[in-house]
Each structure stands twice: as C-alpha cells, then as structure tokens.
Amino acid sequence: MRSQLKLVGLFLMALLTIVGCSNNKHPNLVEMGKVKNIEVMEAQKSRQNGFLVIKVAVENTSSSNQNINYRFQWLDDQGFPVGNEENWKSKLIYGKQKTFINSIAPMMEATDFRIEIQEP
Template sequence: MSHFLKLIIFVSVSVMVGCVKPVTSGIGINQMTESDNYRMHLKFDNPKLTKKLQITNVISRMNNDLLQLNIELSSNYKRSQNLQYHFEWFDDQGFAVEAGKSSWKPLDLHGFAVISLAALAPSVKASKFKVYVREVSTKAQRF
C-alpha cells in the first residue's frame, strides 16, 4: 500500500473519530431531607448508569451563610468507571444561581468503591441544589 493511500485512510479515520459525540446523559439528584429515600429523588437519563451507581447519603450544613454539601456516591459495578459530575444551585424560588458557571469535574470511581462529592454554594442566595453525574465515553461510537 502506498504512503499516500495510508495517509488518506489515516486522515479519514481521524476525522470520523473526531466528529463522534459522546453520550452525556447521566443521573441527577434533587435536594432532599435526611429521612427521604435517595433513590426516589434520582433522575436517570442513562439506563446503564442506573445499575452502576447509587447515592447513599446526602448531608448539608451552612458554612458562613453558604450551603455546604457532602454527597456519598457508591459504585454497584465491579469495574472502574470514568465519570464526571457537577452541581447546579438554585434560590428559594427555584431560580438558578450563577447558572452555567459550574464545570464538569472528572471522577474515577473504582469497582464497588464509595466516594464523597463535596461542594460549597457559590452565593448566599443558593438554598437548593442538583448534582449531575455522567459517564465519559472512552471509545469511538458508531452511528
């Protein structure tokens, strides 16, 4: 095979792989009280992730008038998971506080591990939250 043909094939494959859109759906959780069943408040956009993750504890407190959170995330899966998470914050009326400023943070969750996700509200106006977790695709996807 000529070098030119190899180059054409390499560039074509690179362009196809570069245009792949990863699955970005995940799970989310609304703020709840300690007596609530955490599973009831989870929103699942990715059915495969439903079986692999569980939020087992949520605690919150006020720290210098800012809402501080600690969310316990448990893996129900035997292999490591390459994930991302981020928080969204809301005021008492349900309006977003500093919308779009929370970036996705990487999270490597090993098989059957438990990890704590900690967060501090960006403003004293934030009194409610949502946390989202999603898988990061590590392979090229087919269409």
C-alpha cells in the same frame, strides 16, 4: 373557591407523594443519559460562613472502576437555578467503593442543589 383550592392542594400533595415513592433515585440527582452501577446514597447539607456546603455519598455497585462526570446546579429557596452553570468535573470511583463528592455553593442565595451525573 377556598375549598376548591384546598382540594387542588391536597391532590397535588398526593400526586407528589406517589411520584416520590415510585422513584428510588435520590431526589437531588439528575442522570444525564444512562449511568450504570452508580448510586447516590445520601446527601448532607450544611452552611459555612453563609454558603451552602454539600457532601454527596456515591457508590459504585460494580466490581469495575468507573469514571463519572458531575456538576452541581445551585437552586434558590423556590427551586430556581442561581448563578452560572458549573463546568463538568470528573471522578474515578473504584469498584465496590463508596466515595464523597463535596462542593460549596459559589453564592449565598443558594439554599438547595441538584447534582447532575453522566458517564464520560
């Protein structure tokens, strides 16, 4: 029984590795519909007074200015959502520019996040 559990665990780890390698999107990004020419470059997490602080680098790869809507979903240490759903926020990203989206979790229980992005 114990060896079967180890085998299942190894299989799941291999599967997650394969899925992770085939996806070149940022792991914390959820696109709500097709979002063209916007790439999440990196995300930094830190703690400030016990609250999770996020700084996400976003780049507009086109030469045209583009508006996006975004919101954060705050997750606990098991990956489940905590707190209320945030309202959508809007951000203008100039053509061929990189900008940052910053946020602070509204509750101390948040240990991770997901950023949802959509075109208006």
